[in-house]
Amino acid sequence: MSNIVISGTGLYTPAQSISNEELVESFNTYVANFNQTHAEEITAGEMEALAESSVEFIEKASGIKSRYVMDKSGILDPTRMCPAIPERSNDEPSIQCEISVKASLQAMENARKKPEDIDAVIVACSNMQRAYPAMAVEVQNALGIRGFGFDMNVACSSATFGIQTAVDSIKNANANSVLVVDPEICSGHLNFRDRDAHFIFGDVCTAIILEKAETTTSNNSFEILSTKLQTVFSNNIRNNFGFLNRGDDRGIGNPDKLFVQEGRKVFKEVCPMVAQQITDHLQAEGIAVDSLKRMWLHQANLAMNQLISKRVLGRIATDAESPTILDEYANTSSAGSIIAFHMYNQDFKPGEIGVICSFGAGYSIGSVIVRKR
Secondary structure: OOOEEEEEEEEEOOOEEEEHHHHHHHHHHHHHHHHHHOHHHHHOOOOOOOOOOOHHHHHHHHOOOEEEEOOOHHHHOOOOOOOOOOOOOOOOOOHHHHHHHHHHHHHHHHHOOOHHHOOEEEEEOOOOOOOOOOHHHHHHHHHOOOOEEEEEOOHHHHHHHHHHHHHHHHHOOOOOEEEEEEEEEHHHHOOOOOOOOOOOEOEEEEEEEEEEHHHOOOOOOEEEEEEEEEEOOOOOEEOOOOOOHHHOHHHOOOHHHOOEEOHHHHHHHHHHHHHHHHHHHHHHOOOOHHHEEEEEEOOOOHHHHHHHHHHHHOOOOOOOOOOOOHHHHOEOHHHHHHHHHHHOOOOOOOOOEEEEEEEEOOOEEEEEEEEEO
């Protein structure tokens, strides 16, 4: 799979950030209020008291120290605990379009591309703010790009699946250059009242430009040597929010209409699958593991990435070999591995090889082997 390159990436980071200390203070205030309100039921054994969270618990469980969000005040309000993002009129750019444009313009600048140089837009992320019209078509229009656009959702692997889809479009001569955008507003589907999950996600948007090598004018491009995708069905990470919810009033507002997961099962099942995919992918391409300079892994959990790297390399990777951004950004779903790639690829020399890898709900796993040009 030669002659197709990543010629530019972009990153939009929200202006607001929430530390673990701030998040814990809000959560524990909610817990205290809940336990006080339901003191009689708890005393009578009719209801369990909620347990407090702590900074130590969060960092030990995830490695996360803070997260960027589109709205901080609504999340930290113990009586609300979700972002306050006003609806916009149909004549205004949607919020996902707005952040997509910002990330895309940076990617276009890095790739030295103008709107007329791009033929297609793929918006790939875990949650779209509406069913239609497609977010990608709105982004395409906002950027002044001709051609076509469409949305796709493969949860935390949306970006890598989007990369392969873009590669296929270029190989099949449907496009010469494709923009893949990942506007992940994860705070919108996170249950901030769930002790086991309230700290997991942050908001961000990444953008990637792929094109034929012969049209590249970027001074920092990576040839895509190979892509590999895998899905295995699992209920261990799930979100049941959808347009059919209104058809059964009993489910409205239930916790499963937000992000839910069986964290221990996910850790136990996903880590070996990801490590095996990376290992098999490298072997299939005749690439020795010790020639791998870097793995830009999905940024969900520090312990998961350490275990994956240990299974691939035979030891836990150094920070240089597997950079971490989740301590600052938290889990940003499909954007995580792209943030890591965007921030940690400038030291590559021509010929050096790395792997972008994502994994998450589905289960879905996507790996992309790249080589610096």
